[in-house]
Amino acid sequence: MKRKKQRLNFIAIGIATLLLVLVGWGLYKGVSWGLHYIIESRYTAEDETLYRSPPASEEIVFQKKGEGLFITQSSGTEDSRTVVSITTGDDYCPSWDTTGKGLYFIRKTTNNQLNLMYYNRDENLLMPNPLQTFTELDIPNIENSFIRVSHDGKYLIVSSYDWGINVWNVHTGAKENHFSMEKTYDYMNIFSRNSKFFLFSCTNLYDKQFIHGIDKPEPSATLYLATNTFEQITKIDSSFDAFEGYSFSLNGYTFAYAKEGSVYYVDSIESLKPIVIAQGSYPSIRPTLTEKKRKDYRWSPPFWSAIDITNIAGLIQVPDQPIVLLATPHEIATIHIQQNTLLKYTEKRQNNETSYMGWKLIDFLYQDVNFDTEPELLASWWPGGLEIGAERISFFELRSDGQLKEQFSSQRSQKNIVQFKDLDGDGTNELVNIYLDTQKNTGLNLESLYWEDILVWNGNTWIIANQRFSEQYSKLKETYEVFLIDAIKKPDDYGESLYLIQDLLEKVNSLLTP
Secondary structure, eight states, X not given: OHHHHHHHHHHHHHHHHHHHHHHHHHHHHHHHHHHHHHHHHHHHHHHHHGGGSOOSOOEEEEEETTTEEEEEESSSOTTTOOEEEOOOSSEEEEEEOSSSSEEEEEEEOTTSOEEEEEEETTTTEEOSSOSEEEOTTTSTTGGGOEEEEOTTSSEEEEXXXXXXXXXXXXXXXXXXXXXXXXXXHHHTTOBOTTSSEEEEEEEEOOOOOSEESSOOOOSXXXXXXXXXXXXXXXXXXXXXXXXXXXXXXXXXXXXXXXXXXXXXXXXXTTTOOOEEEEEOEEEEEOOOOOHHHHTTOOOOOOTTTTSOGGGBOEEEXXXXXXXXXXXXXXXXXXXXXXXXXXXXXXXXXXXEEEOOOOSEEEEEEEEOSSSSSSOEEEEXXXXXXXXXXXXXXXXXXXXXXXOEEEEEEEOSOSSEEEEEEOSSSSSSOEEEEEESOSSTTOOGGGTTOOEEEEEEEOSSSEEEOGGGOHHHHHHHHHHHXXXXXXXXXXGGGTTTHHHHXXXXXXXXXXXXXX
């Protein structure tokens, strides 16, 4: 009997312990959820209130090429605002530290070394020794790169239109080969302190066109303010040159940017009225938050971190669809706003998956070129150098889920253009695919010699239909004959290339022969 009671006591104790554990776990989860809810509610409330009250005045540092770094205030009028010189070297990319007590910058020396320096703003004292030394191989185009030093001084972030984003470890001087894009964006000062808003520019300054027969915007750069979901994208300013840096404030919802040698300040993301405050470039706003206040904010990386938002070369907000088309100089991607997804276009090349499309994006257009009532994404890439045509021209179908399906690709030449033209008068466009070099490494004296294929849309894809357009090829034959007559008179100017002209004549003759 006694043993039975003991067993019952042990069971009761076990049940009670289990109940206590369950209650404790429930309380823990409840408190955790409650704290999470309170924190999240605070962040959300700030989105709608605090940005309407900008700081009374902010200190902004900026650079003047060859003259050094300067500081001015956001408040005051153009006549009353003072500009103070703080350094006098060939200095670049000023970046404030976390507390705002000082700033980092890069000084270019007479022997083209790039020294990372620190300036103590509180004591107005330049630290004499560089924190690290880099070379122009590390930062090949410092004059035109968007560069930031992380707030803790540990990393140097270099964003270049040519080479994308690269990160350097300040302590070791070595390149960080596996640095996450999420951390990179946290260091670049392009986001508001609650991560809801961000700045970016879209830049395409090349006065070239490889897809003809459709309208293309003039070369330009545009600065935008957007929500981190891309749901709202607002144009701030535009220029015929690349923007020279932009920076969000940590003190409130204000920002500064530079274009065409002038620094602009915006004190409200509601009104978005930029005012010129100085002559210079690459501005950075001094943080003045206390340590306690800084802890109220946290970095929330966007879902699209995998794309280089600091080097956007093409932007299309698709009408009547929750989709944004983006392109860097080398990649294209879609953002589906409702699904919060980023889809980079990739393809298999030599058994490897790659998102690299070409050296420099030139055309990036969204138009219905085959008259099927659904617009297509049209894109071209230039190989650089002296080439006068594209290395790649591609057309894509945009699906409702944001996926891109390639309809046409022309990659057989590095001097390629295409033209949409109604050749037979039936009210629909044919696609004329023109190769300005039918053979690679031909001389410049053959630049005007080309072959063209004529393609028609069959409802699913573009197919070659050269035989249907004999009139077009008769004109092409005349061009070859005139060229050959002139070349025969000066054979040394053409050499073996004379055989190329003869080959083209044979090709067009076989096409015209019944």
